[in-house]
Amino acid sequence: MMSGTSCSNINPHTLSGLKPNGHQVSGSGNDKGCYFQMPLHYPRYRKTDYETMPEWKLDCLLTQYGLPVTGDLTQKRKFAMGAFLWPSQNE
Template identity: 60%
Template sequence: MAGTSLANAALSMFGGRPHGQHMNKSTNNQSSFQMPLHYPRYQKKDYENMPEWKLDRLLSEYGLPVSGDVDQKRKFAMGAFLWPSQEG
């Protein structure tokens, strides 16, 4: 039941709209931003070996830029998702 009350609290925080259906108050338009449910749990070696398509998907899920070559994407993903203690 704790998960249900947490979900209800989250819905009330965002005006009770379904996931990804937030209203823009200034224009009354809906945005398509969706907050992913989980923080990525990859380690540095996972990012270093991750294929480009998977990096693209991961970055786009979090609304982050998907431009540049594969090395730039890897560095960006590691900078965005790894804690300093995981980077070493």
Template identity: 65%
Template structure:
């Protein structure tokens, strides 16, 4: 993952083409809404999250629609809790 002009860039992140019509409860103007989802679950280890720079944690959390709040320790703990199995977090 690399930073590009103040934003996140990841080749595994792309629009999957799913669309749904507005049902009237969300604006009701008949516009289509595109759902975007990263194609792969992150494959980082605990050590990777511990060494990951803050900008990369921000990008990762944003890609999965997760909150990007708190200091870097909060973000690391949140990312590890979201993406690692409990046995991986407590290992070491």
């Protein structure tokens, strides 16, 4: 399982039994190991960094934040810039 994977069947009651790192505190053993661990730092790249970033690095960054890693390189760059740049940085 990749880090940042999300589960569509998680409800708020399930989330209340999680530690800050996303691991379950207790369970019956029947629960699937589905969790998300937020990275400690927000990416500090500029628009020009995303425009020249190699695809493997974009894939790693998006995966680290649990975001979709689909589409071609142009689509991934556009998605990363939309997700991580403030509107004033995107001009």
